[in-house]
Amino acid sequence: xxxxxxxxxxxxxxxxxxxxxxxxxxxxxxxxxxxxxxxxxxxxxxxxxxxxxxxxxxxxxxxxxxxxxxxxxxxxxxxxxxxxxxxxxxxxxxxxxxxxxxxxxxxxxxxxxxxxxxxxxxxxxxxxxxxxxxxxxxxxxxxxxxxxxxxxxxxxxxxxxxxxxxxxxxxxxxxxxxxxxxxxxxxxxxxxxxxxxxxxxxxxxxxxxxxxxxxxxxxxxxxxxxxxxxxxxxxxxxxxxxxxxxxxxxxxxxxxxxxxxxxxxxxxxxxxxxxxxxxxxxxxxxxxxxxxxxxxxxxxxxxxxxxxxxxxxxxxxxxxxxxxxxxxxxxxxxxxxxxxxxxxxxxxxxxxxxxxxxxxxxxxxxxxxx
Numbered sequence: 498x499x500x501x502x503x504x505x506x507x508x509x510x511x512x513x514x515x516x517x518x519x520x521x522x523x524x525x526x527x528x529x530x531x532x533x534x535x536x537x538x539x540x541x542x543x544x545x546x547x548x549x550x551x552x553x554x555x556x557x558x559x560x561x562x563x564x565x566x567x568x569x570x571x572x573x574x575x576x577x578x579x580x581x582x583x584x585x586x587x588x589x590x591x592x593x594x595x596x597x598x599x600x601x602x603x604x605x606x607x608x609x610x611x612x613x614x615x616x617x618x619x620x621x622x623x624x625x626x627x628x629x630x631x632x633x634x635x636x637x638x639x640x641x642x643x644x645x646x647x648x649x650x651x652x653x654x655x656x657x658x659x660x661x662x663x664x665x666x667x668x669x670x671x672x673x674x675x676x677x678x679x680x681x682x683x684x685x686x687x688x689x690x691x692x693x694x695x696x697x698x699x700x701x702x703x704x705x706x707x708x709x710x711x712x713x714x715x716x717x718x719x720x721x722x723x724x725x726x727x728x729x730x731x732x733x734x735x736x737x738x739x740x741x742x743x744x745x746x747x748x749x750x751x752x753x754x755x756x757x758x759x760x761x762x763x764x765x766x767x768x769x770x771x772x773x774x775x776x777x778x779x780x781x782x783x784x785x786x787x788x789x790x791x792x793x794x795x796x797x798x799x800x801x802x803x804x805x806x807x808x809x810x811x812x813x814x815x816x817x818x819x820x821x822x823x824x825x826x827x828x829x830x831x832x833x834x835x836x837x838x839x840x841x842x843x844x845x846x847x848x849x850x851x852x853x854x855x856x857x858x859x860x861x862x863x864x865x866x867x
Contacts, residue, residue, distance in 0.1 A: 515723070516716040521763055522743060523733040527792055529800025538742045542807045548589050548737060549798050549808065550816060552581040555605040556795060557820045562621075565828065566772045572622040575602040576768035582794035583699050583762040584669070585609065586737035590744035591667055596653050597636040598646040598668035606669070610636050614827035619834060625845055626834055635664075644670055644677030647696060651683040654692035654757065665751045667695040673704025675721060676712045684759060688725040691756035695747045698761045699734065705770045706780040722759035734762030735792040765789035838865050
């Protein structure tokens with residue numbers, strides 16, 4: 498016979514009370530109106546325009562990349578449309594001297610951090626040149642292993658602390674990534690050593706086709722920070738101002754020696770998980786798309802800037818034309834990059850090739866020379 502639960506222990510109340518601490522932070526509503534003046538970052542007009550331009554650039558890059566992928570001119574591609582506030586506005590709060598650990602969907606942040614766009618296209622094609630970074634670029638190539646970047650960021654953040662660097666390590670994963678063991682280990686490690694790191698969980702609702710509520714019983718993902726003794730926040734990930742404000746505060750908190758911060762951004766990917774066969778219409782209904790379309794981060798920022806008199810349609814048309822030309826030139830440069838050879842792959846395996854590898858390299862170089 499099952500024993501009765503002692504209701505005086507308030508199991509359900511404990512869960513609900515935690516949820517109350519993690520209500521989404523919003524500054525700019527869907528109509529482009531400030532609804533939380535106390536948290537408004539008060540960015541200058543120039544800063545607002547720059548941020549919006551970066552978001553427009555990210556959407557244009559998404560659209561062009563999707564076309565290239567469908568034409569067979571790109572390799573792996575994970576769409577980013579809908580996540581511009583989550584990705585671009587968060588990155589806007591950091592310094593290029595901070596160390597970025599992107600996931601495979603975080604190409605926009607990587608390029609904004611300093612990676613040449615043509616190299617991003619080469620990475621998508623699986624070309625080794627897409628992983629060759631200049632020493633001045635404080636970033637790692639996009640991580641394909643889900644959640645592995647969390648552990649990497651924690652380790653580098655500790656290194657920055659030990660070297661007394663005024664830098665922060667920041668990294669991104671999705672809602673599915675927050676269910677990985679690496680996520681818990683990385684956040685716990687960083688929290689234990691008070692390492693200067695900021696961990697983003699971009700909650701777009703699905704780990705490929707698995708809904709967030711199937712992945713975890715937690716009412717929010719931001720609250721997963723609590724067990725590691727780390728502050729966590731939940732932010733409206735379609736609100737660029739809210740994402741920027743919380744990100745800036747998190748960076749300052751980490752730089753001050755207080756340890757890491759976890760930020761969950763509530764966002765949406767308007768397209769599929771990737772263009773490698775995923776069809777979101779098989780697991781999302783039209784009402785879901787319609788609901789998130791109304792929250793488009795570009796629309797609310799456009800409304801806000803237009804109302805302030807610092808942006809108009811002509812500005813946007815001219816800027817998109819400029820961006821399209823930049824993307825076209827990057828694609829041409831990627832196309833002009835010499836194709837990889839088998840011998841190149843073999844040379845990249847070890848810093849010093851083994852004897853068998855040297856034989857294979859010599860064999861293929863002879864064949865390739867013909």
